[in-house]
Amino acid sequence: MGDRYLYVARHAEATEDGTGLTGRGRRQGVLLGRRLRDVPLSVITHGPLPRAAQTAEAVRGELDGVPAMLAEEAGDYVPHIPAAEDLPEEFRELFVPWLAKFSAAEVEHGDTLVKAAMERFTGPVEGDEPRHELLVTHAWLAAWLVRAATDAPAWRWLGLHPGNAALTVIRYSRYRPASLRVYNDMTHLPEDLRWTGFPAELQSV
Secondary structure, rough: OOOOOEEEEEOOOOOOOOOOEEEEHHHHHHHHHOOOOOOEEEEEEEOOOOOHHHHHHHHHHOOOOOOEEOOHOOOOOOOOOEEEEOHHHHHHHHHHHHHHHOOOOHHHHHHHHHHHHHHHHHOOOOOOOOEEEEEEEOHHHHHHHHHHOOOOOOOOOOOOOOOOOOOEEEEEOOOOEEEEEEEEEEEOOOOOHHHOOOHHHHOOO
């Protein structure tokens, strides 16, 4: 089995209606692509919504012949709804009302997709050669993948905030636990394009 290097990026900054990227978002996508020029990517996989597809296309435009592929399991959905008793007591007031807004159908849909995503995007790969792949997705799946790679409790995807066009890299090996090699890196973005997608109180300089 070969090592898998999964490069995870939340889509770039989107318009308020979510139908595409802002001008800043298009710049973020291009700069992410330039950051990845020296990475031997085999594929770019993206979710079906326009903001993810347009980010993947902006990245792909800066690379040489890397194919892009759409995958429903790379989309925007809630990956897990913890029971109230599974949350630390001090966070229940924060999270329980927000989680309650998701319908049973949304929860079931998310559970199906996140299982498919874990099967498709994580773990070592067949063969002896390492594989490098980019996943352009949304905040919640990116957070879930980080949670899973670190063996954190299932509820802990809550409170993780991937930035727009920030880069996370996870290595999956047959011989060792998953390794979170890079998390939420924004060094390829100038200061005026960093921290988009974060709550205001979590933004930095």
